Each structure stands twice: as C-alpha cells, then as structure tokens.
Amino acid sequence: MVQGDPLMINWPAFRGGYVNLGNVVSMSGGTANTTSLLRVMNERAVFGEIFRLGKVSRPELAQATGLSKPTISMALADLERARLVRPVGLRTGNAGRAALLYEIRPQAGAVLAVDIGRAYVRLALADLVGDIVARRDEPSRAESYDEVLTQLSGIVDQLTAEAGMARADITLSVFGTPGIHDKETGILRLAPNLPGWEQPGAVERLADVTESPYVVENDVDLAAVGEGAYGLGQGVSHFVYVSIGTGIGMGVVIDGKLYRGSQGAAGEISYLPVGEGDPLVNPGRGMFESVASADGVVAAAGRLGMVAATAKEVFDAARSGDEIAGRVVAAEADHVAHALAGVTAVLDPELVVLGGGIGAQAGDLLIEPVARRLESLVALRPPRIESSTLGSDAVLLGAMAFGLTTARDLVFERAVATTPLG
Incomplete structure (x- = not known):
C-alpha cells in the first residue's frame, strides 16, 4: 500500500517495479547512473508531451520539450520499444518532407x-x-x-x-x-x-x-476536477463546484489545482450555519444541507401545505406558476445565496458552478435570484454563477x-x- 496525502492509493496487485518520481531506482536495486537518469527524464518529458498534444511529430516534440532532435529520436525509440507510443502516419501539406506522427498507444x-x-x-x-x-x-x-x-x-x-x-x-x-x-x-x-x-x-x-x-x-x-477538465472550469484558475442534491458539498479549485484542506474536508459547506435546520433533528447533516438539500426542499413545501414526493416536483410546480412552490424556490435561492456569500468572502472565486440534482437541473429557477441576492451580500463584485453542463457525468x-x-x-x-x- 502506498499512501499519498491527501489521496489514498492502494496497490493490491502491483508490487515492485515502481519507480518513485523523486528517486529513480535501477532494477538491480542500486541508484541509476547519471546517463540512465537523464534518459529516463527525457523519455518522461517526451511521453508527457505526446499525452498532452495527441498526434505529434519529432520537430514538434523538440520544440515543446527543448530537447535536441537526436534525443527526441532516442526517446521515441525507447518508448516505442516499451509499447507506450506508436507511429500513426504522416503529416502532409507543408513544404519539405512529410513528418512522421506519434501518439500514445491506447492499449x-x-x-x-x-x-x-x-x-x-x-x-x-x-x-x-x-x-x-x-x-x-x-x-x-x-x-x-x-x-x-x-x-x-x-x-x-x-x-x-x-x-x-x-x-x-x-x-x-x-x-x-x-x-x-x-x-x-x-x-x-x-x-x-x-x-x-x-x-x-x-x-x-x-x-x-x-x-x-x-x-x-x-x-x-x-466533479470539480471534471469541470476543470471538460466543463465550464476549463481555463478558469479560481472556481468552486457546488453540488446541491441529495446532499450538499463543494469542490474548490485554487490556482488551477484542487484544494482539499488539512483533513481532506475543504468544501464541506453542508455544515455552514445557513437557514434554520437543526443537526440534532437531522443527525449527520449540517444546517445548510438540512434546509437546502432535496429533502429540505420537500420538507419546506410540506410546511407550506404542498404535498410533494421529490424536489423535482416542487421545481416543476414552480415553473408552472404554483404560488407555494414559488415561495419554496425563493427560500432555496436565499439559502444558497447566503452560503455562497461566505464562500465568496473567503475564497473570492471567479466562477461558481452549480451541480447536483438541484444545482444543475433547477438553474433556470435559481441562478438569477441567487445572483441578485448574492450581490447585496458581498462587498465586491460577486462571481458569475452557472449551471454545470456535465450533468450527472461530472x-x-x-x-x-x-x-x-x-x-x-x-x-x-x-x-x-x-x-x-x-
């Protein structure tokens, strides 16, 4: 077992042969000589650039890595021998010789x-x-x-x-x-x-x-990693992903990197003191989650005399003009805005992505009132708020x-x- 901080990485099947990034070790157990170490570093650099760029030629790899063309050729030969990369045809259309392209071997x-x-x-x-x-x-x-x-x-x-x-x-x-x-x-x-x-x-x-x-x-x-890689967080250095659904949580990205906190608990905003929820009545749930999660929405509707089995029923009724459902949605927006006010004051994100069953699917009802209320709660310009485009796949x-x-x-x-x- 190899334990990372704050990740837990378990190795039930892979024993030995692991090359620690900070200490390259030869198979004989001794420290690799300088030539072998440099060669491994060069191969890693070339492999990483092919992974990043996709189909790429030797001149493009030389430009991306700063390595000489002979070094690139040697690294590619080793990577191809190890069945990590493969040639995939020629790039034509430019003057001169056609360039042989390489890509990661998918298998x-x-x-x-x-x-x-x-x-x-x-x-x-x-x-x-x-x-x-x-x-x-x-x-x-x-x-x-x-x-x-x-x-x-x-x-x-x-x-x-x-x-x-x-x-x-x-x-x-x-x-x-x-x-x-x-x-x-x-x-x-x-x-x-x-x-x-x-x-x-x-x-x-x-x-x-x-x-x-x-x-x-x-x-x-x-989900925050997913947004940064494939969704609205692409190219955004500071954003948060707020999931509102069965439960409530938040992923935090600072300077383009996921931030977890000292115990891995950064973003547990379900425990923010927002609303009138009682953790003693809802054991294991924080105050914000008690009032703003799917169960909280259903409970709020029930207190106002509306019978609903799911939060989706409440939001659908609000879209149809139901007055009680509209009041529930207004209260939900107020709870979310107060939570985001605390998040904004501490983290100052550029973007808030709303996800989860409520955040992603009820954005048409929530984003405008949340943004309007948030503007009155924070000192500076509030972050922009958008619903996740990744949906349940985040x-x-x-x-x-x-x-x-x-x-x-x-x-x-x-x-x-x-x-x-x-």
Whole structure:
C-alpha cells in the first residue's frame, strides 16, 4: 500500500517495479547512473508531451520539450520499444518532407472510473487516451454496503469482458464517493447517505472490486476536477463546484489545482450555519444541507401545505406558476445565496458552478435570484454563477481525468522498470 496525502492509493496487485518520481531506482536495486537518469527524464518529458498534444511529430516534440532532435529520436525509440507510443502516419501539406506522427498507444493502459452515489452507480472503462470502451449506469443498491460491493464487482466483470480484458489489465481505478475517507480507520466520514460505509476498513474492501491500484476520492472534489477538465472550469484558475442534491458539498479549485484542506474536508459547506435546520433533528447533516438539500426542499413545501414526493416536483410546480412552490424556490435561492456569500468572502472565486440534482437541473429557477441576492451580500463584485453542463457525468468525468493523468505515470514507471534501454 502506498499512501499519498491527501489521496489514498492502494496497490493490491502491483508490487515492485515502481519507480518513485523523486528517486529513480535501477532494477538491480542500486541508484541509476547519471546517463540512465537523464534518459529516463527525457523519455518522461517526451511521453508527457505526446499525452498532452495527441498526434505529434519529432520537430514538434523538440520544440515543446527543448530537447535536441537526436534525443527526441532516442526517446521515441525507447518508448516505442516499451509499447507506450506508436507511429500513426504522416503529416502532409507543408513544404519539405512529410513528418512522421506519434501518439500514445491506447492499449498501453486502462482506467476504471466509478461514481458511487446514493441513487445510482456509474462506471466507465477507458483506454489510456481517454476513449471510453465500456460503460454502465445502474440504480444503486446503496441501502446495503455488501450489496453495493457485489453490484460493483459484477459491473466491473461486465465492462472488462466487453472490452476483452481482465480486471488485472486495469492500470488504475478511481472511486468517487460522498464523504471523507479516514485513512487511519478505513471508514467514510460525513456520508450519511451511504449506510454501512462508516464501518472500520470499509473503504479497503474496494480491493474486492478491482485487482488494480485504486484511489478513493470525494465525489464533489472529482466533479470539480471534471469541470476543470471538460466543463465550464476549463481555463478558469479560481472556481468552486457546488453540488446541491441529495446532499450538499463543494469542490474548490485554487490556482488551477484542487484544494482539499488539512483533513481532506475543504468544501464541506453542508455544515455552514445557513437557514434554520437543526443537526440534532437531522443527525449527520449540517444546517445548510438540512434546509437546502432535496429533502429540505420537500420538507419546506410540506410546511407550506404542498404535498410533494421529490424536489423535482416542487421545481416543476414552480415553473408552472404554483404560488407555494414559488415561495419554496425563493427560500432555496436565499439559502444558497447566503452560503455562497461566505464562500465568496473567503475564497473570492471567479466562477461558481452549480451541480447536483438541484444545482444543475433547477438553474433556470435559481441562478438569477441567487445572483441578485448574492450581490447585496458581498462587498465586491460577486462571481458569475452557472449551471454545470456535465450533468450527472461530472463525478465520472472527474474520476476519468484524474485516472488518466495518474495512469500515464504508472504505465511509464512500469515500462522503465521492465524494459531495458536500447
């Protein structure tokens, strides 16, 4: 097991052959000589640029890395011998000789992304360039801890069979879950919607689901990663992703990097003192979540005499002009604005992305009143507020984005450890 901070990375199947980024070790156990070390560094640089740029020529790699053309050629030969990259044709149309193009070999690695939610589990298997080769979405069996593990294991078997691979062929699995993973006890804290995951060692049993190294990450943090990689957060250095649905949470991106805090609990805004919720009445839930989550919306409607089984019914009624539903939506907007006022005062984000079942699907009702109220609550210009364009795929895409970057390093390290230099 290799423990990162604040990530927890488990290695149930991969033992040995790991090349620590800060200390390259030869297979004989001694420190690599300077020539070998430089060669590995050059190969890593070239591999990273191909990963970033896609199909790319040797001159383009030389320009991107600053390495000489002979060095590029040597690195490409080693990477091709290790089956990490492959030639993919010629670029024509310019004067002079046509340039041979290289790309990452998709089959060099695989990433499993898993979103474990209260209502649904979503899994996707992708090759090393990010093309999804198999995917499943199913209603979650989250009422039972053992059943959801069995469900996940069965889906992984289906995905790998469809892709023509075994579980052991997966380079890295990334699990997104509510709550915070306590690395000392192996439990999920602050995840009341996933009963049973508070048992000691619960998270470690995910090793039964995958035979690959795996990472457990907060789902809303992964959604923020997904927004930064594929959604509205692209090119935005400072933004927050606020998920409002069954629960409430926030992912924080500062200077283009995910911020987790000292205990991995940054963004647990469900505990903000907003509204009139009572945590004693709603154990495991903070004040803001008690009043502004889906259950809070339904409860607010009930207090005003409206019978609704779901928050969606309330928002649909508001769109149809129902007066009581309109009052509920106005109260929801006020709660969200007060929470965002605290977030804005502390973090000063450029953008707030609203996600989750309420944030993404009721943006047409919430964004304008939230923005108007927020403007009266903060000292400076408030951030712009938008609904996520990724919808229910935000967590899955974030897991994929993180997994691809990490898997790239893993397959390179394995190749360096097992492939002799040419």
